Amino acid sequence: MSVDSVFVHKMWNDNEISKMVEGGVPFPMLSDGGGRVGTTYGIYNVDAGVENRGRFIIDPDGVIQAYEVLTPPVGRNVAETIRQIQAYQLVREGKGSEATPAGWKPGKPTLKPGPDLVGKVWEVWNPSMESDD
Amino acid sequence: MSEEEPIGCARPTGGPVGQHEAEEETRQSEESKKEKSSMIQVGKPAPDFTAPAYHKGKFTSVKLSDYLGKWVVLCFYPGDFTFV
Incomplete structure (x- = not known):
């Protein structure tokens, strides 16, 4: 999950990740525009406007x-x-x-x-x- | 679990499930905001949410609670096309 849109997820998967992993990303790539879910989980980086690497x-x-x-x-x-x-x-x-x-x-x-x-x-x-x- | 979503020009959005009241409260005072950000604890339930998703060629919507009964790894990362 990142703040990128599902459209960017598609381009990243299709143009880059699928060249590193056969078949591309096997699990759902989630979009959190605005970081509301990341904020709930305490990992949204307000200053940079992105999610930290929370797992x-x-x-x-x-x-x-x-x-x-x-x-x-x-x-x-x-x-x-x-x-x-x-x-x-x-x-x-x-x-x-x-x-x-x-x-x-x-x-x-x-x-x-x-x-x-x-x-x-x-x-x-x-x-x-x-x-x- | 994840039906394909119709896609228009507007960017699809998701968010926490069942926390609208809590969000209203956090707007009222900084103190309650701090309480909310400390909600995440091991041994406690993971806050439910819905989020738009790209999965195997389709645009779908994912709800965390649909995965009850399975082990889930929820991964956040800074951005697509980044280097790490």
Whole structure:
């Protein structure tokens, strides 16, 4: 979503993005002329008249689970967004019985929060386990 | 979920859903405006909105609440044809 019109979205998709990604943008490109939606989400940059790089992960109940906001000059890391979604999906499936430690990725051990885990996280998770080696 | 919209010369617009009263209130005082801008919190519902969209060759309209039951990534960015 940006403040550009749907007409500009079409030109951008058809003339540039479709040359970078086969088939073009697979999801809806939303238009927020005037920044009213961006203002509601707290990411509209009034001085520049554009949206900041806000990214919100919204679960199937419509609840915001995570967000990240960057100023315009620095791009995001899509892999990190996907990692967070995978972690939230796992947590949701386990109905809160599991949690994911810092740097967790699919296939890595999760944490089972409870009295027995207090002071024992070091036994099941070490920061070096973040790497794939 | 997203029917094709008739397109005229006017630029289609969308906006927050069900917040007209809240908007009126924010115009009344700066203080309530600040409260509104701090509405976004993790663990709280995402404010619903409708927005015109371009999707696979068609101009459509998207409403966030139509996606209940699915995981959604809502991404804002400064502008089309920018470099980052």
